[in-house]
Amino acid sequence: MGEGVKSSMPAVTAMAHPNLALVKYWGQRDTVRQLPLNDSISVNLSGATTTTTVQFDVALEKDEFELDGARPSAAAVARVSAHMQRIRALAGIPTYARVQSRNSFPAGIGIASSASGFAALTLAGTRAAGLALDAKALSSLARLGSGSACRSIPDGFAEWLAGTGEDSYAVQLAPPEHWDLAIVTVYFDPQPKAISSLEGHRAAPSSPFFEARLRQLGETLRTVRWAVLERDFSTLGMAVEREALSLHVIAMSSRVAGQPHLSGIYYWQPQTLALMHAVQRWRAEGLAVAFTLDAGPAVHLLVEAENRGALLEAVGGVLPALGGQVLVSAPGMGARVVDEEKGKFNAESRVF
Amino acid sequence: MGEGVKSSMPAVTAMAHPNLALVKYWGQRDTVRQLPLNDSISVNLSGATTTTTVQFDVALEKDEFELDGARPSAAAVARVSAHMQRIRALAGIPTYARVQSRNSFPAGIGIASSASGFAALTLAGTRAAGLALDAKALSSLARLGSGSACRSIPDGFAEWLAGTGEDSYAVQLAPPEHWDLAIVTVYFDPQPKAISSLEGHRAAPSSPFFEARLRQLGETLRTVRWAVLERDFSTLGMAVEREALSLHVIAMSSRVAGQPHLSGIYYWQPQTLALMHAVQRWRAEGLAVAFTLDAGPAVHLLVEAENRGALLEAVGGVLPALGGQVLVSAPGMGARVVDEEKGKFNAESRVF
Numbered sequence: 001m002g003e004g005v006k007s008s009m010p011a012v013t014a015m016a017h018p019n020l021a022l023v024k025y026w027g028q029r030d031t032v033r034q035l036p037l038n039d040s041i042s043v044n045l046s047g048a049t050t051t052t053t054v055q056f057d058v059a060l061e062k063d064e065f066e067l068d069g070a071r072p073s074a075a076a077v078a079r080v081s082a083h084m085q086r087i088r089a090l091a092g093i094p095t096y097a098r099v100q101s102r103n104s105f106p107a108g109i110g111i112a113s114s115a116s117g118f119a120a121l122t123l124a125g126t127r128a129a130g131l132a133l134d135a136k137a138l139s140s141l142a143r144l145g146s147g148s149a150c151r152s153i154p155d156g157f158a159e160w161l162a163g164t165g166e167d168s169y170a171v172q173l174a175p176p177e178h179w180d181l182a183i184v185t186v187y188f189d190p191q192p193k194a195i196s197s198l199e200g201h202r203a204a205p206s207s208p209f210f211e212a213r214l215r216q217l218g219e220t221l222r223t224v225r226w227a228v229l230e231r232d233f234s235t236l237g238m239a240v241e242r243e244a245l246s247l248h249v250i251a252m253s254s255r256v257a258g259q260p261h262l263s264g265i266y267y268w269q270p271q272t273l274a275l276m277h278a279v280q281r282w283r284a285e286g287l288a289v290a291f292t293l294d295a296g297p298a299v300h301l302l303v304e305a306e307n308r309g310a311l312l313e314a315v316g317g318v319l320p321a322l323g324g325q326v327l328v329s330a331p332g333m334g335a336r337v338v339d340e341e342k343g344k345f346n347a348e349s350r351v352f
Numbered sequence: 353m354g355e356g357v358k359s360s361m362p363a364v365t366a367m368a369h370p371n372l373a374l375v376k377y378w379g380q381r382d383t384v385r386q387l388p389l390n391d392s393i394s395v396n397l398s399g400a401t402t403t404t405t406v407q408f409d410v411a412l413e414k415d416e417f418e419l420d421g422a423r424p425s426a427a428a429v430a431r432v433s434a435h436m437q438r439i440r441a442l443a444g445i446p447t448y449a450r451v452q453s454r455n456s457f458p459a460g461i462g463i464a465s466s467a468s469g470f471a472a473l474t475l476a477g478t479r480a481a482g483l484a485l486d487a488k489a490l491s492s493l494a495r496l497g498s499g500s501a502c503r504s505i506p507d508g509f510a511e512w513l514a515g516t517g518e519d520s521y522a523v524q525l526a527p528p529e530h531w532d533l534a535i536v537t538v539y540f541d542p543q544p545k546a547i548s549s550l551e552g553h554r555a556a557p558s559s560p561f562f563e564a565r566l567r568q569l570g571e572t573l574r575t576v577r578w579a580v581l582e583r584d585f586s587t588l589g590m591a592v593e594r595e596a597l598s599l600h601v602i603a604m605s606s607r608v609a610g611q612p613h614l615s616g617i618y619y620w621q622p623q624t625l626a627l628m629h630a631v632q633r634w635r636a637e638g639l640a641v642a643f644t645l646d647a648g649p650a651v652h653l654l655v656e657a658e659n660r661g662a663l664l665e666a667v668g669g670v671l672p673a674l675g676g677q678v679l680v681s682a683p684g685m686g687a688r689v690v691d692e693e694k695g696k697f698n699a700e701s702r703v704f
Binding site for chain 1: 560561563564565567568589590593594597598601604605613614615616618620621622623624625626628629632635636642
């Protein structure tokens with residue numbers, strides 16, 4: 001396109017869900033290219049959505065970014081603009097864009113809006129620039145915005161292949177309808193993280209347990225991949241619980257540069273631990289439930305859909321004392337273009 | 353002695369303190385002989401005491417054991433009687449004994465009464481049997497009753513040398529007066545442990561991180577030994593916190609035989625984690641404090657004595673919300689024979 005870019009390009013809106021890692025991404029091979037040290041497996045969370053509209057406009061003198069109706073931090077604007085610059089380079093256009101994004105869920109609760117955000121931005125931005133990237137290229141590009149965003153591109157269950165070179169992207173492991181899981185996310189009042197996930201990734205190799213984690217991951221990946229494909233809940237549950245613990249083992253035993261008063265990175269809050277204990281108790285009482293945790297205090301509870309009611313009842317029994325809130329998801333779709341006028345999917349624009 | 357044993361042998365009373373591991377004992381090379389897989393370092397807790405009186409009596413037809421004025425469980429009686437049998441074998445006498453033991457601290461709060469108990473029993477029992485074992489032999493014998501009891505024999509700071517053969521005992525690293533530390537133990541309502549320390553030791557090698565822990569321990573031991581000898585609190589604090597975390601890393605990632613609903617051994621309670629967070633905060637605010645944790649929810653807070661008041665004030669600020677209780681210790685003496693009539697140490701009977 002280059003010089004031939006139209007002065008008025010269409011606005012494109014895309015939606016994406018954050019994803020929940022069943023096998024975690026923790027530790028980077030390359031921080032600039034967001035290349036992970038290990039493969040990971042995730043499921044999209046249908047209960048949380050980012051919706052992003054991108055329109056290139058020759059009248060703009062810089063990218064404009066609005067998040068949830070407000071102006072985000074300069075750092076957030078710069079990060080979005082850097083991603084738009086990647087899209088401009090791919091499309092061969094110089095035009096700046098207007099980006100409007102809305103999250104259906106609060107920030108800072110332990111559900112990564114950067115994953116859904118950069119997945120939606122990548123799809124809306126490339127389409128608005130006239131590009132029609134395939135799934136692999138979209139996933140790889142989304143990764144450059146925020147590593148785990150690559151897993152929010154495919155529908156349902158995804159596996160992010162770390163790769164060995166410069167490329168690294170997620171592929172679909174199973175579609176959302178493959179396994180009717182319920183994911184109940186219990187989150188607490190947003191608290192500023194003392195240590196960001198970025199710092200956590202950087203510090204990970206300083207843990208005396210990091211190499212053991214990487215060695216263990218081959219077996220964990222095989223087990224979780226098999227359990228998803230075979231819909232074996234008890235195998236999945238034990239494996240994801242131990243894998244979540246493994247991430248926190250690394251975080252808690254990491255040495256954080258410039259934080260001499262911290263002996264490690266403690267993402268758990270007392271409520272996190274209370275729920276971890278509750279899960280062991282509920283399981284002993286016969287409820288087939290498992291938890292997983294990301295780099296934050298929120299607890300994600302997994303059950304097969306037939307046990308959703310029983311789980312919500314159990315959670316309701318402990319929640320008043322813990323003061324948390326609940327978000328309920330099923331395995332979600334991947335990034336897709338939506339027709340905002342009709343408020344529904346634009347089937348012609350679905351990429352998968 | 354053998355057949356020549358006197359019909360009326362004197363009662364001997366000994367006192368010992370539980371000890372707090374700065375470098376932990378977790379994982380056994382030999383469960384019968386209580387041989388550990390690694391060296392460990394501890395300090396005796398002056399604020400908690402077990403006092404034990406032993407008298408051999410030819411009129412008895414079996415050992416009698418009274419704990420805190422009551423009859424303990426059959427398992428506890430059998431464990432004490434097995435230890436008396438070791439002492440009888442050493443002394444060459446057939447006589448049964450009356451054993452009365454009192455703990456100054458509650459059971460099940462995360463302070464191991466088995467350590468102080470078997471240290472006091474070993475000293476009182478051998479003396480009552482007419483033996484005069486040296487420090488090494490006492491420590492080695494106490495170990496057979498309960499592994500970490502060997503560390504409650506020497507005064508002050510002790511290092512348990514795992515050894516490579518059948519023998520394994522603790523030696524003094526520094527006397528109590530070497531370093532004026534305050535140890536504030538915050539404990540919570542006694543709860544029955546879902547998983548005993550014994551099962552924890554057995555399960556430890558199943559953790560994917562156990563080999564990494566053993567590899568790390570050489571450096572940890574060197575650091576903690578050096579920090580104790582040089583009285584370098586900030587080095588000690590960071591090292592013991594990371595070491596405590598390491599024990600719980602292993603526990604939380606262990607596979608427990610016969611407990612298929614448990615993904616790991618979670619000894620922490622929500623209050624434990626609240627205090628761990630508080631310690632990081634207090635340290636950031638300038639208080640030189642560190643925590644350590646044993647296989648239970650209690651939190652042991654370490655400061656130099658000049659900061660004891662500041663620590664107790666800080667603890668007092670969070671304790672009402674947590675509902676815990678506090679025990680304050682300094683580095684304590686080792687096992688010693690006491691003259692109960694006078695209610696003070698019998699200097700002639702001190703073994704070290």
